[in-house]
Amino acid sequence: MCALQKDTKIFRSAMGVICDGVGGCEHSEIASNFAVRAFSEWYDCFYPDIADITDEDEFCSQLYEKWFGIFD
Structure with missing residues (x-):
């Protein structure tokens, strides 16, 4: 189990x-x-690398791209 939190310029994740x-x-x-x-x-x-992207579409695109490589 792990629980992680980061603050960015735009939001807390x-x-x-x-x-x-x-x-x-x-x-x-x-x-x-x-x-x-x-x-x-x-x-x-x-x-x-993507946490401070302000454009929502670009953020989601980058998030999915990096997310799907998690087990590579």
Whole structure:
């Protein structure tokens, strides 16, 4: 689990991630940990690049572009 928050020039954003391993599956806690770390690293590394974009359409476009690369 992680909970993150950033203030930008325009707004305050927050993201929470909870990843629960599949009960009884071997090494599911490893997959859960990987997912939480991937989201956390994305928020710390890529979100600041777009956080101050003031145009809503451009912000959404950049957000989706960066979001879909989260597990690459």
